[in-house]
Amino acid sequence: MSTVTVVTPSGKGGxxxxxxxxxxxxxxxxxxxxxxxxxxxxxxxxxxxxxKTRGMVRGGGKKPYRQKGTGxxxxxxxxxxxxxxxxVVHGPVPRSYAQRTPKKMKAAALRGALSDRMRHGRIAVVxxxxxxxxxxxxxxxxxxxxxxxxxxxxLARPVLVVxxxxxxxxxxxxRNVAGVRVLGSGQLNTYDVLASDHVVFTQAALGEFVxxxxxxxxxxxxxxxxxxxxxxxxxxxxAKKAESEAAAEAEAAEATMAEAxxxEAxxxEAxxxEAxxxExxxxxxxExxxxxEExxxxxxxxxxxGTDEPTxxxxxxxxxSAGExxxxxxAKATSRARKPKxxxx
Numbered sequence: 345m346s347t348v349t350v351v352t353p354s355g356k357g358g359x360x361x362x363x364x365x366x367x368x369x370x371x372x373x374x375x376x377x378x379x380x381x382x383x384x385x386x387x388x389x390x391x392x393x394x395x396k397t398r399g400m401v402r403g404g405g406k407k408p409y410r411q412k413g414t415g416x417x418x419x420x421x422x423x424x425x426x427x428x429x430x431x432v433v434h435g436p437v438p439r440s441y442a443q444r445t446p447k448k449m450k451a452a453a454l455r456g457a458l459s460d461r462m463r464h465g466r467i468a469v470v471x472x473x474x475x476x477x478x479x480x481x482x483x484x485x486x487x488x489x490x491x492x493x494x495x496x497x498x499l500a501r502p503v504l505v506v507x508x509x510x511x512x513x514x515x516x517x518x519r520n521v522a523g524v525r526v527l528g529s530g531q532l533n534t535y536d537v538l539a540s541d542h543v544v545f546t547q548a549a550l551g552e553f554v555x556x557x558x559x560x561x562x563x564x565x566x567x568x569x570x571x572x573x574x575x576x577x578x579x580x581x582x583a584k585k586a587e588s589e590a591a592a593e594a595e596a597a598e599a600t601m602a603e604a605x606x607x608e609a610x611x612x613e614a615x616x617x618e619a620x621x622x623e624x625x626x627x628x629x630x631e632x633x634x635x636x637e638e639x640x641x642x643x644x645x646x647x648x649x650g651t652d653e654p655t656x657x658x659x660x661x662x663x664x665s666a667g668e669x670x671x672x673x674x675a676k677a678t679s680r681a682r683k684p685k686x687x688x689x
Contacts, residue, residue: 345369346462347565350547351470351491353483358471361547362563364554368462370455377534380453383443384535395435398423404430450534451557457537466542468492469550473505473514484517488524492542499523504540506532508548529553 345365350358398404404423411418423430461467468491473484489495492503505526507514518524527536529549537543545553551562 348467348469351468351487353470353472353475353487355490360565361469361550362565363462363467364558364560367455367554367557368458368467370452370459372456372460373452374456376449377453377456377538380445380450381535381538383445384533386441386443389441391439391441393436394438395432397433397435398425398431401429401431453534454532454537457534458543461537461543468542468544469547470544471547473546474517477513479513479516481517481520484514485521485524488518488521488544491544501541502539503542503544504536506543506545506549506553508546508552511546511548514546530556 346363346368347360348363349360352358398421401423404421406422408419408422409416421427421430425431425433458467470487470491473487474480475483488503488505489499492499494500499522502523502525505514505518505524506529507526509528509530515526518526525536525540527533529552532553547562554560554562
């Protein structure tokens with residue numbers, strides 16, 4: 345089974361169609377094709393030729409001269425075949441030249457002719473000859489040249505175009521082109537295939553012909569995706585430039601990450617400072633409650649002998665130890681969890 349790419353009016357390749365092997369890959373029987381072609385040409389003869397015999401020619405009723413005594417040959421009429429203007433002997437008469445040819449012989453000869461054109465790469469398929477609804481001889485002829493592979497303004501060899509029965513647009517577009525013969529899919533025959541160097545089918549006509557010949561529908565194959573071309577190796581200068589760009593991008597990424605870490609550290613320090621500001625306020629609120637329960641230190645430490653000098657109280661200790669360093673602060677809490685309810689009371 346052979347595959348042919350469908351040509352489109354835009355010039356780009358379309359889908360692929362599979363040509364049945366029983367039609368386009370059959371054996372070529374030359375004597376059979378000759379017999380079928382001779383019969384086809386004979387059937388095309390009208391067979392209306394005719395001549396007049398001596399009895400049909402006007403005149404000649406009188407005997408030219410007497411029978412004896414002249415020394416000449418005896419003659420009975422001037423319209424005899426040996427006289428100019430006389431009748432014709434054994435001339436043609438109207439008849440039919442048709443020869444009986446079996447259908448199987450015609451089909452086999454047509455398969456052989458199409459297979460011969462297929463072996464030489466002279467079978468083409470087009471999606472359409474004209475885009476739109478108006479006939480265009482210029483566009484249709486351009487599609488024919490693209491399908492045949494000719495880049496000249498005139499075809500050197502005849503081309504057979506096979507269209508569907510309803511395709512009047514293509515018929516009107518190509519009817520005046522010299523060297524192009526347009527046939528319907530039901531009129532395809534051995535003589536026209538052999539008389540043309542190339543055979544161009546429309547996709548619709550090919551489907552009709554294949555269905556009529558084999559009883560099966562035409563197989564359409566979607567084109568496969570083209571493989572991606574491998575990347576070309578870069579030049580030395582280009583490779584160095586790419587490496588330098590990659591290094592610059594890596595450095596920029598590292599700098600961005602470092603800035604992000606610094607910002608996060610600053611945010612954490614700000615949160616810790618806020619926690620320190622909140623803690624002293626809470627401790628200052630708890631101190632008055634504790635001092636209210638305990639008696640003043642000066643009354644408890646009053647001397648029994650009634651002397652005027654009071655004993656050093658706890659409240660005076662900071663004054664005596666002014667030069668000493670204050671006690672270290674307790675560790676800062678990392679969380680702002682509320683104190684237990686008992687301590688608050």
